[in-house]
Structure formats: structure tokens, C-alpha cells
Amino acid sequence: MTNIISTHDSSRRFKSAALNQPMDHRNDHNLNASPLKIYGADVRQEQTLTAHALVVGDQLDSRTAVVDGLVEFGGRATAVHSPADAELLLRSQQFDLVIYNVHEDGESAVAAITALVTSSQPTPHIVIAHTAAPFAMIDKMQSQPCVVIAPPVNPEMLCSIIQQVLAHAEMIAENTRLTRQLAQRGTHDIVGNSAAISELRLRTLRCADGDAPVLVQGEPGTGKQLVARVLHDLGSRAHRPFITLDCSILTAAHLERELFGDTAVDSFRGGEPRPGRLDLAAGGTLVVQNIDEMAFMIQADFAQVLRERRFRRLGATEYRPLDTHIITTTRYDLSHQARQGLFREDLLKEIASRILPTPALKNHRDDIAALTEHFLRNIALKQGKPAKRIPAATMDILANYAWPGNVQELENLIERGCAIDCGPKLTPELIRPWLAAPTQDHNSSETGMSLKEMERKLIESTFARFAGNREKTAQALQIGLRTLSGKLRDYGYPPRGGPGSNQPFKRAA
Structure with missing residues (x-):
């Protein structure tokens, strides 16, 4: 059962004199540990804090001081004793932010903040670590979405920091909303209003998030290439190259050279080595069409490339990093093909982390x-x-x-x-x-x-x-x-x- 120490609520408005002095150097160092950099407390003449904060701390005096400071500016605060209690409460109630009074050092504090951030999903709560712990722990929080401040912190400064943090969170939320709206517009090239097409749009949006390989699978003519293009346009690599390679129209030797490149001098490129499609697609997307037609020998090499995230040109000894989003297409059920020995299982494992089926027209x-x-x-x-x-x-x-x-x-x-x-x-x-x-x-x-x-x-x-x-x-x-x-x-x-x-x-x- 959650042990709630105290809950305070107030709507009073507090007037204070402006504090023009910036935070000290230690606070600057602390705030550099978070994505939001706050270098000074720009406290206004009159400010009201309407946020509802969850205050976490095992020391009554410091916890009470934070709660009183929030209430003094008209905010609301719910105080709990431990991060475990806070995690339970975050799963059942809505809060605008979490203030964690950290007194321990090392991995325990970092783990507690990580757990609090995870528990607050999907609502993007902000964690403020109001710490009295040694500054050695700050470097361990570099990757955590939190703002770290050090005492002494008066109520005016704390209120100002909270306002800036919440404004930053609101801007991020609006940007996320607009990005999602733009992404949905990007799927309009997938025409149709049937349940099958609506599902295809939804799955395309999900697969476009991240760089995991995507296998687009469907009958000929179902728009696999269009879906691959939409995946590229919706992803973070949309401004980078979009390169295709069709395995069904090339011999094994030609396909290997086209995919990996060749160190042999190419007279058409002014005596420079011939780059492969993996080179040309660096930073962007490579669509390998009809991957079921890829020769077994090349399948083994391609599986190793995806597994190790590096490749080398034919005749070369040095490796190049693979910084490419790989999308593959096929008209077959590759799992069935692999069971029959017609496709390598190791390559299927690498390319099929996300499978995106395209429906036949007879089904919509x-x-x-x-x-x-x-x-x-x-x-x-x-x-x-x-x-x-x-x-x-x-x-x-x-x-x-x-x-x-x-x-x-x-x-x-x-x-x-x-x-x-x-x-x-x-x-x-x-x-x-x-x-x-x-x-x-x-x-x-x-x-x-x-x-x-x-x-x-x-x-x-x-x-x-x-x-x-x-x-x-x-x-x-x-x-x-x-x-x-x-x-x-x-x-x-x-x-x-x-x-x-x-x-x-x-x-x-």
C-alpha cells in the first residue's frame, strides 16, 4: 500500500521581489546534466504556480521545505517517503512533475530516477532532482531526462525553475504532436479507407520509428516499393539518400559488386573505386527488392553485414561502418522458404525484426x-x-x-x-x-x-x-x-x- 506522508493544496498567490542574481557555478554544472539548460532563475514580480507536483524524499525536513515552497506559490504537492511509493502513485494518478530529494550517492539515485521516469509513461513527467548528494553522482545522470539543482534553493528560485521546465515540456509535447500529425499526412500516398489499408498505415507509422530493418512482404503489384518510400519519408533519415537494388534482375556476381562496391578502378568514375549501394545509401535508406532472389553466398555475406553493422568492398581489407536503414521486399513467405531450405535462416533473423505485409487488392x-x-x-x-x-x-x-x-x-x-x-x-x-x-x-x-x-x-x-x-x-x-x-x-x-x-x-x- 502506498505510504503517502502528506498532501497539501493551496491556491494562494505570492508576491515577491525580483531576484536578479544568477545561480552559482555549481548549479550551472548541475543543469548541464539535463537536456534543458537553465543557467539562472528569472523570477518575475508576480507568479502563480498551478502545477501538481509529486515530492519524493526520505528526510522529513527537506521534503516539508519543498512542499511548503510549492504551496506558497499556489501549487499543489503530494509527498511520499520512497521512490517505490512514488512509482505506485504515478501509475494511478496524474502529476505535472516529480521532485526527488536525493541524499544518497551513486547508482541507487540514478536507478531511482530512471524508475520514476519509466513509471510516468506515457505522460511526459519532468523529474527535478533537488539534491544534497555529492556532485560525483551528477555525471552518472547525464542520460536521464531530469534537471538537477543543488541547495540552498529558496522558494522563488524553485518556482522559477519549475515554470521553465514545464514550459520546455509543453514545447516538446507540441512538437511531438505536430510531428505525429505530419507523419500521418505522409501516409496519404497509401490510398484507401478499408480496414486493411488503415491497418497498413498504422503499421507503417510504427515501423518508421527507429532504424530496425523492415521486411515488406506481399504479392506482386501490392505497392511494396511505395510502402518502402513512405517508411523512408517518415523516418529520421528522410533528408538522406534513398537507394534501391533489385536482386531479381542481376546475376550473382553483378549483384555482389552492386551491393558492396569494388576496389577495382572504374574508368567511368575518373579512376576512382566503384562504390556499392551500401556506400551510396550511407546515412539514408537502402531498399533491397526481391531479396528472395539473392544468391545463397551473398545472403550469408549480407547477414554478416547486418549482424556486425559493417561491410567492406570487394578486394578491400578495411571495413566501413554500416549507417543505413535496410528495407527488404519479397513476394514470398520467407519463413516457409527458410524451412524448405530456399532462404538462409540467419539472414531472415536479421531482416525480419519488423514485418510489414501489404494486402492484395482482392482483400480490400x-x-x-x-x-x-x-x-x-x-x-x-x-x-x-x-x-x-x-x-x-x-x-x-x-x-x-x-x-x-x-x-x-x-x-x-x-x-x-x-x-x-x-x-x-x-x-x-x-x-x-x-x-x-x-x-x-x-x-x-x-x-x-x-x-x-x-x-x-x-x-x-x-x-x-x-x-x-x-x-x-x-x-x-x-x-x-x-x-x-x-x-x-x-x-x-x-x-x-x-x-x-x-x-x-x-x-x-
Whole structure:
């Protein structure tokens, strides 16, 4: 049970003469130990202290003197005997500040103040250590959020210090509020109002706090790169470089050189060694896309880099510090991949301290209308034209489509529809040719289709999903580029590089 020694309350106003003399040199040294530096007591002619303070101290005389000084200026004070009692009280009541009368020296005082600060969360109480202890303990409090003052301290000086401390705390609280408000505005690029998108925004805000690696995981086209950019913009490194590296388009040797850099002379850089992406992203953010495609040998090296927070260029002997926020993306469940031996567990441990899943569009269909309007507005701004309107018939088609390519497929469809027609509406005729499958029955089974027909449907839908990009289509289907081109030629598509070869809707009847 909390042992409350005394509680005092008063609303009297006290008038005092101004004290123009600054604190002595010892007090200056004490106050340098806190983030808030108070070098003098600027006491006003008339001041009222409305704060409610929790006074902690095991010596009755000094505790009573502090309480009487606060009450004399109209404040309120609750006194307790020990830091343990104060911790219990802070968990159940609200106080504006804590005044701790420290008489012991060393680690015990520092531990007590740390415990008081922790107990006062989430409210940012201010701890003032009104100490009679030897000054050797001051250096041990350098990292604590408190102001340390030394006796003798008269009531006027104490009141002035408390007012300055509370004003500083109010400024910090306002800055925190504005920062949080700005951060929430930064997530507006993640469009949608569904529960899935609201959860994604909230988790993005949480993951943006700090430099722990973040793994963004989701199906292709769900906006993993956008989320990575938002994480960078919301973090403390927003003003520093934002560098990306895609593991799926580079060979193992090229990827290793691009990631770590090379000591070999680069003629394109005036004879200087070639920097890697870790060099270029120093102080900022490095996004390693499709990390599941990283070769096993490089996975081992990258895991060691993240574990030791240092790296070295190929051919170098000296290490460089790693001062980079690492964000990785993947379309797979890497835990499942690791269990199957397809991904290194040591690297997964390093990159998956925070996992941020991006939802598939089929799981937040309520956002299709908002996303469509968002893309139409962006296109209108680029073209300097009014945004196209969306008829109800068009919206019905969009709402009932399966969207295997997720948000990216929707954006590509809107861009194509706006590019080939200058009319005021996005009509169904503009979008139907770009859809990979009938929109009215996207959940129906494929019963009755031959294997060849199913193969053609899969190839054509994937080809449409990647906007006619044959390299990405072949990679997604895990077939060779020549094999894909041969299949498309059989389906009536023009040869690679010919007119219309990248337009999947222009095929033979």
C-alpha cells in the first residue's frame, strides 16, 4: 500500500521581489546534466504556480521545505517517503512533475530516477532532482531526462525553475504532436479507407520509428516499393539518400559488386573505386527488392553485414561502418522458404525484426473506387487536363475483376485507357481489351478447359499483367524468354520488337 506522508493544496498567490542574481557555478554544472539548460532563475514580480507536483524524499525536513515552497506559490504537492511509493502513485494518478530529494550517492539515485521516469509513461513527467548528494553522482545522470539543482534553493528560485521546465515540456509535447500529425499526412500516398489499408498505415507509422530493418512482404503489384518510400519519408533519415537494388534482375556476381562496391578502378568514375549501394545509401535508406532472389553466398555475406553493422568492398581489407536503414521486399513467405531450405535462416533473423505485409487488392475491394479516382487525378495533373469521369458500368467491371496484378495492374489499366482516348469518360470499351479474363465470373472454375487452353490463358494473363514486358513475364512464369516468344508467336502476337509486340490485347482472332 502506498505510504503517502502528506498532501497539501493551496491556491494562494505570492508576491515577491525580483531576484536578479544568477545561480552559482555549481548549479550551472548541475543543469548541464539535463537536456534543458537553465543557467539562472528569472523570477518575475508576480507568479502563480498551478502545477501538481509529486515530492519524493526520505528526510522529513527537506521534503516539508519543498512542499511548503510549492504551496506558497499556489501549487499543489503530494509527498511520499520512497521512490517505490512514488512509482505506485504515478501509475494511478496524474502529476505535472516529480521532485526527488536525493541524499544518497551513486547508482541507487540514478536507478531511482530512471524508475520514476519509466513509471510516468506515457505522460511526459519532468523529474527535478533537488539534491544534497555529492556532485560525483551528477555525471552518472547525464542520460536521464531530469534537471538537477543543488541547495540552498529558496522558494522563488524553485518556482522559477519549475515554470521553465514545464514550459520546455509543453514545447516538446507540441512538437511531438505536430510531428505525429505530419507523419500521418505522409501516409496519404497509401490510398484507401478499408480496414486493411488503415491497418497498413498504422503499421507503417510504427515501423518508421527507429532504424530496425523492415521486411515488406506481399504479392506482386501490392505497392511494396511505395510502402518502402513512405517508411523512408517518415523516418529520421528522410533528408538522406534513398537507394534501391533489385536482386531479381542481376546475376550473382553483378549483384555482389552492386551491393558492396569494388576496389577495382572504374574508368567511368575518373579512376576512382566503384562504390556499392551500401556506400551510396550511407546515412539514408537502402531498399533491397526481391531479396528472395539473392544468391545463397551473398545472403550469408549480407547477414554478416547486418549482424556486425559493417561491410567492406570487394578486394578491400578495411571495413566501413554500416549507417543505413535496410528495407527488404519479397513476394514470398520467407519463413516457409527458410524451412524448405530456399532462404538462409540467419539472414531472415536479421531482416525480419519488423514485418510489414501489404494486402492484395482482392482483400480490400472497397478501395477500388478511391484508387481509380486517385490514378485519374494523377494522370490529369501530368497531362494538364480535367480528370476523366468513371461511369457506373465501368466501376462495375473494375469492382468484379479478379485483379491478379493487384494495384499495379489497376494503375496500368487506367494509364492505358487514358492514353488511347481523349474523351471525358473512362468507358467500359476502353478497359475491356486490357483485362486478362472475363470480369463477370472471375471465381468460376476452369472445368472443361484443355491443358493447352489453360496454358495459353495463364501466359496471356501474365503477359497483360506486366504490360507486355516479355522479360518480366518469362521470369514470373519461370520459362525461358525464347520459349515465351515462341508461345506468343503461336498465339498470333507479332515478333519481338515488331509493331504491337508489347500490346497483349492486339492478338489474332
